[in-house]
Amino acid sequence: MSHSNLANVVPFPRSAPSAAPCVCPKLFRASAPGIAEAERFYSRDEDIYGECEPAEYVYQVISGAVRTYKLLNDGRRQIDAFHLPGDIFGLVAGYAHRVTAEAIIDTNVRIMRRRTLEAIAGTDVATACDLWRMTADELRRAQDHMLLLGRKSAAERVAAFLLEMDRRLSTAGMVALPMSRRDIGDYLGLTLETVSRTLSHLHDQAILSFSGARHIVLLDRARLVAMNA
C-alpha cells in the first residue's frame, strides 16, 4: 500500500520496510500517480505566497531558488530558509502559511494541491508519516538555526552558511550562490556589509576564492568546519 521510500526511518509500524535510508524526502513520490499536478514558473523576486495566506499548494523546486521569510513592521526581515532544486516547501499543518515565499531568481516549481495530499494522507499512513517527517525536518533545521542566530559570531555564521551551501548546491567544486549579500545577511541575522567583510576576510586567509561575487570555491573546508564552533 505504501509508496514511500522512507519506510525504514518512519517510526510507524510497517509491513514491508525497505532497506534504503532517506532522512529527508526530496521528491514527490513518483509512484503515487496524480500527486504532482502541475508546474509553475516564477520570475526573479516574484511572490509565490504570502504570510497568512491560505495554504492551497505544496511546492517542489525544479530549478531556481526560493527564500521564505518573515518581516517586522519596519521592514526588518528574517529569512528562515532557502529552498533549492529538489526541496519541498510550503507545507504547513495549519490553514495558513506562516512565512512569505519569493523566487530569488527565475524559478520553476512543481505544485500539488494540499487538499489532494491530505486526502491521500487520510487513507495512507505512509503518506501521513511523510508529511510529519517533512515538518519535523524543517523543525530540526529551525532549531539549528536558532542556535546560530542566538549564539554564534558573524564569522561562525558565515562559515556555517558556506558549508551549508557547499553541501546543498556545489557543482564542480564551486558554489554558485543564487542570492544576494542582503539575502545572506537576512538569513544569518547580520547586515550585508558584515557578510561581505567576513567573506573578504576568509578570502584574505585563503579559505576561499571568488569568481565574481556569487561564485565561490572553498579552498579549506577543514578550517570552516573548525570555526563553525
Next chain:
Amino acid sequence: MSHSNLANVVPFPRSAPSAAPCVCPKLFRASAPGIAEAERFYSRDEDIYGECEPAEYVYQVISGAVRTYKLLNDGRRQIDAFHLPGDIFGLVAGYAHRVTAEAIIDTNVRIMRRRTLEAIAGTDVATACDLWRMTADELRRAQDHMLLLGRKSAAERVAAFLLEMDRRLSTAGMVALPMSRRDIGDYLGLTLETVSRTLSHLHDQAILSFSGARHIVLLDRARLVAMNA
C-alpha cells in the same frame, strides 16, 4: 474511532468533525486508555534527556518547568523553548532527540512510550495527525523565535518574553517565573546582565513591577505590545 478533540482543525478528512477548535493539543487525550503510562519526577536542574539520545518517551509537564536547549563546544547555550504545565515535549519524528531537556525547578511529568504512540498513530489517522500538528506548532514557534533572535533588539526581545510568559503562566495578574536571568538570556540570545538591565529599565518606566526578582506584574501590556515591533 477518533478520540481527538482536534477534528475541526486537522486537515485530514474526518467522518464526524467536532465543533471545538483547539490549535495546540495540550493534553494527552484522556479517552485513549493506556496512553499516559506513568508519571515521573525530576529535581531542579536534573537532566530529562540529552541531545542525540534515542527518543523513547514523550512527556507532558504536570507541574514545574522544563528547558530544552542546544550547546556549542565552548558552552554557549541556546534555549529553544520553555515547557510549562500542560505542554508536551520530547516528541520527535526521527530516532533521536535533537535538544537536551532539563528540569528548571522540581517537576512532575507524565510520560508515554513513543512506541505506543506510534502504534496508535499507525492505525488511527487522527492520532497521526495530532503528532504532525504538534510538530508543526513547534515549528511555528521556532520560526517566530528566529525572527526574534535574528532581528529584534534587546528591548523587543524582553518585551516579547514577558508577553509570552504573561500569556502562558500568569495567575492573579502576576507572572511567577520559574527560570533564572541566565535562562532568559539564553532563550533570548542575550546575556543575563542585558536581561536584568532591560527589566530594570521597564520597571523605571512603570511598565512592570517586581515582588522579588522572579515575580513580575505587568502594569502596561499595551506598551509592551507596542515595543514588540
Next chain:
DNA sequence: CGCCGGATTGATCAGTTTCAAGGCATGTGG
C-alpha cells in the same frame, strides 16, 4: 542571623551596525 546563589548596577570593551564613498560587473542603447 548569616550565608550563598542569583540579581542588579557600573564601567569599559568589542563586535556589529550604520553611514558613506567608491568599485566592479552586467546589460543596454547609441
Next chain:
DNA sequence: CCACATGCCTTGAAACTGATCAATCCGGCG
C-alpha cells in the same frame, strides 16, 4: 563596439548596542 547607467558589492570610519568584567546587593534558606 564602446560608453554609460544601474545595481550589487566592497571598503572605510564612526557610532552604538550589547557583552564583558567587576563590585555590590538582595532575598531565601539553613
